[in-house]
Amino acid sequence: MCDFSPRAIGYVHVNPQYTNVFVANIINDDSTATIAPESLDLVSAICCLSPLALGDFPPALDNIACVLKRVGRLLFRDYVIGSQAEVHFAARCPVTRISTCGPMA
Numbered sequence: 001m002c003d004f005s006p007r008a009i010g011y012v013h014v015n016p017q018y019t020n021v022f023v024a025n026i027i028n029d030d031s032t033a034t035i036a037p038e039s040l041d042l043v044s045a046i047c048c049l050s051p052l053a054l055g056d057f058p059p060a061l062d063n064i065a066c067v068l069k070r071v072g073r074l075l076f077r078d079y080v081i082g083s084q085a086e087v088h089f090a091a092r093c094p095v096t097r098i099s100t101c102g103p104m105a
């Protein structure tokens with residue numbers, strides 16, 4: 001498991017169930033420095049791609065592709081317009097980032 005937040009990694013690190021936990025920026029840290037190339041069957045990215053600017057998608061996805069087996073899979077799920085998260089927070093924050101602001105700079 002990786003995240004570029006040392007604090008987030010710290011929360012996971014204390015759980016011995018997770019053995020390969022490290023700080024990395026998915027955009028520009030070489031994933032093969034910590035994971036063998038073409039070694040993973042599955043990469044899971046749950047709510048991890050939406051923080052990226054559009055221009056950062058190609059290097060991030062290339063980075064993921066480097067560690068996936070040729071028949072590996074990327075499982076991703078993220079925020080979308082009309083999702084429960086957007087509906088829930090719309091009451092408190094009527095201007096949503098997803099629908100009005102576009103990618104973050």
Ligand SMILES: C[S@@+](CC[C@H](N)C(=O)[O-])C[C@H]1O[C@@H](n2cnc3c(N)ncnc32)[C@H](O)[C@@H]1O
Pocket residue numbers: 002003004005008024025026027045046047048051052
């Ligand atoms: C909404 S959280 C989702 C966390 C976790 N997957 C979950 O479902 O609880 C998004 C996470 O992406 C991390 N993140 C954002 N940009 C990143 C990047 N460029 N590289 C690595 N992690 C990043 C953030 O630090 C944050 O922990």
